[in-house]
Amino acid sequence: EVRVYVEEAPGQRREIEAPTDMSLSLMEVLKASGYDIQATCGGMALCATCHVEVLAGPALDEPGDEEMYMLETLPVLSPGSRLSCQIRITPRLDGLVVRLMPII
Numbered sequence: 001e002v003r004v005y006v007e008e009a010p011g012q013r014r015e016i017e018a019p020t021d022m023s024l025s026l027m028e029v030l031k032a033s034g035y036d037i038q039a040t041c042g043g044m045a046l047c048a049t050c051h052v053e054v055l056a057g058p059a060l061d062e063p064g065d066e067e068m069y070m071l072e073t074l075p076v077l078s079p080g081s082r083l084s085c086q087i088r089i090t091p092r093l094d095g096l097v098v099r100l101m102p103i104i
């Protein structure tokens, strides 16, 4: 298992434990933890409702072309913006801190 953290308000982080042996995406883990993510595209990098901002933690692999393309269509983007459906839960993710981005 790895621990990821969701910043729900400034300075307020919720710890979530995620299994690393099920090939889950961060989006799936966030949904299973009760966060209201529509994920209308089912994790295909097509809807951007799973947009998160990475605030801290280990370096992630660069976004793929499809993720990059989708991110560039968003009106609100930060340097840490990612689609959580494209982030695979692996042991390397331990300590990741994200914030859910509002859907506009």
Ligand code: FES
Binding pocket: 027, 038, 039, 040, 041, 042, 043, 044, 045, 046, 047, 048, 049, 050, 051, 083, 084, 085, 086
């Ligand atoms: Fe649709 Fe991630 S769930 S882009």
